[in-house]
Amino acid sequence: MGFNLQNLETALKAGQKYTYLPFSLHFFESVSSTNQTLWNLLNQGAISGTVVIATVQSAGRGQWGREWISPVGGLYLSVAISFDHKIEATESYQLTFATAWGIASQLRQRGVDVGIKWPNDLVLNGRKLGGILTETKVNKGQITQAVIGVGINWTNPVPETGINLESWQALQDFRPISCLEMLTSIVLLGIESGMECLAKEGVSILLSRYLDLLINMGDRVYINNISGTVVGVTPQGNLRVDLETEDTKQLITPEIYIEPGTISLGYHKSSV
Ligand code: BTN
Secondary structure, rough: HHHHHHHHHHHHHHHOOOOOOOEEEEEEEEEEHHHHHHHHHHHHHHHHHHHHEEEEEEOOOOOHHOOOOOOOOOOEEEEEEEEEOOEEEHHHHHHHHHHHHHHHHHHHHOOOOEEEEEEOOEOOOOOOEEEEEEEEEEEEEEEEEEEEEEEEEOOOOOOOOOOOOOHHHHHOOOOOOOOOOHHHHHHHHHHHHHHHHHHHHHHHHHHHHHHOEEEOOEEEEEOOEEEEEEEEOOOOEEEEEOOOOOOOOOOOOEEEEOOOOOOOOOOOOOOO
């Protein structure tokens, strides 16, 4: 059965305050990448809140230049966001963190026990449920336009480290998300609430909420054979790691900052 835009509009109206982002929905059966289609629409004059949704993508984009395999059954969407407050280009990870926190907390409110794996993965039962790819246009060091792309596994086949939401729901005694349109509305509401949190409450509050859902907090990691503990993230998106030193006289634990994409954390905990 195809995607029912009317069902999505209805679900959105039921849950949305229609304040922060006035969504304008564009649906396609097949695109190369919803992010790319949205950039094309923005070049033709589309505005903040424009959403592109597709049934399949032939060249879905993942983090670090990877491909996001996008068969029928997954959720593939992108949302355009522009800003009236200033966001430095170096702080674009705040948009990813806001999106991850917003979507995870919306799903958790419905009983789906999603956590976040730094920096941009949504995790369920220790497996990857979805990912976020933020792309930005920058002018004079400031972000003028962002496209937030979200892929979530709904009924599509997944690799060994992945999970789709329907297979998780099949093992529960409840089924909180009844259809792809409902999942889409929850994701859009999540993006809206994340952006609203960042804009109105600020980055410190957003980061503390993100950390509450981060499955990696307290993890032991090894950097150049020195062990350390994950203690947080920075507003620039780096992972904060406190290194263990053997120098007992040293009172301050050296803290280092790890850039996204330079180490890989495991999918080990079932929930936060
Ligand atoms: C990741 O690597 O974890 C991020 C994956 C993001 C995939 C989504 S699917 C919708 C949007 N369009 C794309 O081409 N990529 C993002």
